[in-house]
Amino acid sequence: MEHQQAGNEGATLSQRGRSFIKPKNVIEQAFDECSKNGYDPKKNPTGIINLGVSANGVMFDVLKDKITETGFFDSCTIDHFNYFGGMDDTSHAMAAFLMKYAGSVKPIKRENVVVMNGLTTIVHCLAQVICDEGEGILIPTPLYAGFISDLNVQANVSICPVHLSSEKGTDGTAFQLTVALLEKGLSEAQEKGVKVRGLFITTPHNPLGCIYTKKELLSFMEFCKRHGLHFVSDEIYLTTIFGAGKQAVSALSIEENPLDDDHFHVLYGISKDFAANGVRIGGLVSWSDSVVKSMNSLLTFNQTSGLACYVFSKLLLDEKWLEEVFFPTNRRRLLELYEYTAQFLDTIESVSYIPTATGLYVWCDFRKVLDEPTFEAESELNRRMMKAGVALNPGGGFWCKEPGWFRLVFATHKEYLKEAFDRLRGVLST
Numbered sequence: 001m002e003h004q005q006a007g008n009e010g011a012t013l014s015q016r017g018r019s020f021i022k023p024k025n026v027i028e029q030a031f032d033e034c035s036k037n038g039y040d041p042k043k044n045p046t047g048i049i050n051l052g053v054s055a056n057g058v059m060f061d062v063l064k065d066k067i068t069e070t071g072f073f074d075s076c077t078i079d080h081f082n083y084f085g086g087m088d089d090t091s092h093a094m095a096a097f098l099m100k101y102a103g104s105v106k107p108i109k110r111e112n113v114v115v116m117n118g119l120t121t122i123v124h125c126l127a128q129v130i131c132d133e134g135e136g137i138l139i140p141t142p143l144y145a146g147f148i149s150d151l152n153v154q155a156n157v158s159i160c161p162v163h164l165s166s167e168k169g170t171d172g173t174a175f176q177l178t179v180a181l182l183e184k185g186l187s188e189a190q191e192k193g194v195k196v197r198g199l200f201i202t203t204p205h206n207p208l209g210c211i212y213t214k215k216e217l218l219s220f221m222e223f224c225k226r227h228g229l230h231f232v233s234d235e236i237y238l239t240t241i242f243g244a245g246k247q248a249v250s251a252l253s254i255e256e257n258p259l260d261d262d263h264f265h266v267l268y269g270i271s272k273d274f275a276a277n278g279v280r281i282g283g284l285v286s287w288s289d290s291v292v293k294s295m296n297s298l299l300t301f302n303q304t305s306g307l308a309c310y311v312f313s314k315l316l317l318d319e320k321w322l323e324e325v326f327f328p329t330n331r332r333r334l335l336e337l338y339e340y341t342a343q344f345l346d347t348i349e350s351v352s353y354i355p356t357a358t359g360l361y362v363w364c365d366f367r368k369v370l371d372e373p374t375f376e377a378e379s380e381l382n383r384r385m386m387k388a389g390v391a392l393n394p395g396g397g398f399w400c401k402e403p404g405w406f407r408l409v410f411a412t413h414k415e416y417l418k419e420a421f422d423r424l425r426g427v428l429s430t
């Protein structure tokens with residue numbers, strides 16, 4: 001076991017217990033500071049405005065109206081342990097939802113969906129189900145930062161980075177993922193002696209916001225097939241699309257999928273699409289009996305609450321409300337906030353960004369603002385932003401190879417954004 005220990009701390013713990021004690025990374029530290037001293041225009045006007053955490057803060061009113069409707073809770077049964085029933089309803093609802101919104105070419109039945117308390121838990125359990133300790137998973141970087149602890153902390157699985165570059169690729173976009181880069185990442189990991197077991201992708205991507213095309217997804221699947229790797233597609237932002245005419249392509253919708261059931265895994269959760277990070281529901285779609293059985297053995301420790309299951313099983317199945325109320329309102333609000341953010345960024349000469357049509361954030365290029373192209377300079381800029389009362393997440397936390405990139409989350413109230421942008425302008429003008 002490759003345990004890192006933090007000094008003498010936890011001397012009375014098991015070796016494993018000690019290995020869980022790790023210093024907080026830059027993103028976790030910023031989150032702590034924002035929690036202790038969060039901005040509130042009336043109660044704490046000098047607090048920090050959090051544009052770091054990927055949360056949708058503008059849909060609570062719509063959710064509240066729905067779940068407080070008369071009759072919503074009429075048949076709620078929360079009197080049994082959840083793994084004897086409640087999560088079954090959520091598996092069924094998520095299966096039906098993904099058949100429609102992911103356009104699955106293969107029928108998804110309730111027994112193909114394992115539901116746990118968030119995608120974080122699903123990733124952490126799936127990593128243990130498909131990898132032994134010390135084995136590795138390929139992940140393109142910049143990556144979703146949560147994967148670091150999901151894979152490392154208990155599963156003790158290594159992330160084998162596939163570094164992407166901001167140089168425009170053959171498709172004219174920055175940070176393009178290609179099979180050639182996947183091959184390179186795989187060889188580099190193997191040269192270090194790591195046994196690579198799979199590839200994780202996110203689409204729509206966090207933090208880049210890109211959507212992989214069908215052709216790209218197929219090429220990633222074929223790469224996995226060639227090397228006997230598990231293919232894992234995290235689609236937690238599946239319906240968080242606000243750009244006109246844009247749609248995510250789910251790996252579930254690919255007819256030519258060359259992978260067998262044991263190597264193909266799709267992840268979905270409600271945290272982003274339903275503005276519900278705090279509810280804790282995530283699911284794995286799998287047609288592999290052994291994967292499902294193995295994951296189900298871990299369910300006892302990772303159940304989600306019956307109340308959460310009740311509410312979201314109903315919402316996931318309420319097509320009329322989704323189509324007529326929730327999705328259009330969400331899209332309209334996110335588009336307005338994104339455009340407001342883009343307009344602000346357009347006025348700052350030293351900062352550019354990758355235009356996006358998905359997600360809750362923009363991937364911004366602050367490289368020209370750094371005193372020198374180093375991660376120390378990136379941290380220094382981050383400190384200056386925090387001091388001025390605005391938190392973005394620096395690219396180092398996402399394992400971006402080039403210092404100077406930051407993720408800016410815009411899915412918050414416009415007045416908060418306005419204040420945050422005034423503060424950022426102040427930082428950039430000094």
Ligand SMILES: Cc1ncc(COP(=O)(O)O)c(C=O)c1O
Pocket residue numbers: 054117118119120121144146202206234236269270271277280281282
């Ligand atoms: C790509 C991605 N996967 C998984 C998660 C974790 O989601 P959950 O809240 O369901 O644990 C997040 C949350 O930020 C995410 O962005």
